[in-house]
Amino acid sequence: xxxxxxxxxxxxxxxxxxxxxxxxxxxxxxxxxxxxxxxxxxxxxxxxxxxxxxxxxxxxxxxxxxxxxxxxxxxxxxxxxxxxxxxxxxxxxxxxxxxxxxxxxxxxxxxxxx
Amino acid sequence: xxxxxxxxxxxxxxxxxxxxxxxxxxxxxxxxxxxxxxxxxxxxxxxxxxxxxxxxxxxxxxxxxxxxxxxxxxxxxxxxxxxxxxxxxxxxxxxxxxxxxxxxxxxxxxxxxxxxxxx
Numbered sequence: 001x002x003x004x005x006x007x008x009x010x011x012x013x014x015x016x017x018x019x020x021x022x023x024x025x026x027x028x029x030x031x032x033x034x035x036x037x038x039x040x041x042x043x044x045x046x047x048x049x050x051x052x053x054x055x056x057x058x059x060x061x062x063x064x065x066x067x068x069x070x071x072x073x074x075x076x077x078x079x080x081x082x083x084x085x086x087x088x089x090x091x092x093x094x095x096x097x098x099x100x101x102x103x104x105x106x107x108x109x110x111x112x113x114x
Numbered sequence: 115x116x117x118x119x120x121x122x123x124x125x126x127x128x129x130x131x132x133x134x135x136x137x138x139x140x141x142x143x144x145x146x147x148x149x150x151x152x153x154x155x156x157x158x159x160x161x162x163x164x165x166x167x168x169x170x171x172x173x174x175x176x177x178x179x180x181x182x183x184x185x186x187x188x189x190x191x192x193x194x195x196x197x198x199x200x201x202x203x204x205x206x207x208x209x210x211x212x213x214x215x216x217x218x219x220x221x222x223x224x225x226x227x228x229x230x231x232x233x
């Protein structure tokens with residue numbers, strides 16, 4: 001079956017602009033996660049959805065970052081007033097609820113803020 | 115808060131040999147899960163193996179095995195019979211779980227180890 005998909009694969013924007021990154025989870029997965037990975041580092045948690053609600057948003061760095069999952073499937077990560085330090089690969093993952101909760105990752109969106 | 119430490123920035127191994135990638139973790143929780151993921155140069159994170167904190171036996175998945183030493187808080191990955199395609203970044207990660215063993219929430223990742231397999 002289809003895996004997690006993310007669009008766009010690459011996004012180049014100018015400092016101060018607004019961007020939206022999209023994640024399509026595996027069908028039937030109720031949990032969805034966003035991570036950010038800087039070059040040479042491990043992924044860092046941003047936010048976790050269980051269904052439509054954010055169960056844990058403790059990783060969002062500041063109020064410029066916001067994410068939604070209005071129908072419990074597709075999620076959009078929104079970044080306002082982008083800064084050069086926001087440049088990274090943004091990874092999305094999904095999992096079934098319960099069990100060992102193995103997270104399946106998408107290919108990521110590489111965001112470059114000029 | 116959980117923490118994962120991978121002390122080997124890079125490792126080299128000869129094709130067909132075995133290699134061990136180190137991972138230590140720190141948590142005050144009793145229920146947790148440990149994962150290893152592989153990230154090739156293409157960027158996608160690929161699940162390799164999982165160990166629950168209450169699992170008595172070390173996990174194995176094909177050529178991958180996890181050397182789980184709970185008292186030392188270590189969860190080293192052993193790759194047997196290395197192949198050229200094993201060259202990649204490897205991440206150890208932890209997730210908390212409830213008393214029933216159901217994991218929930220975020221993964222906490224280590225810094226990763228770059229493995230290079232020589233022919």
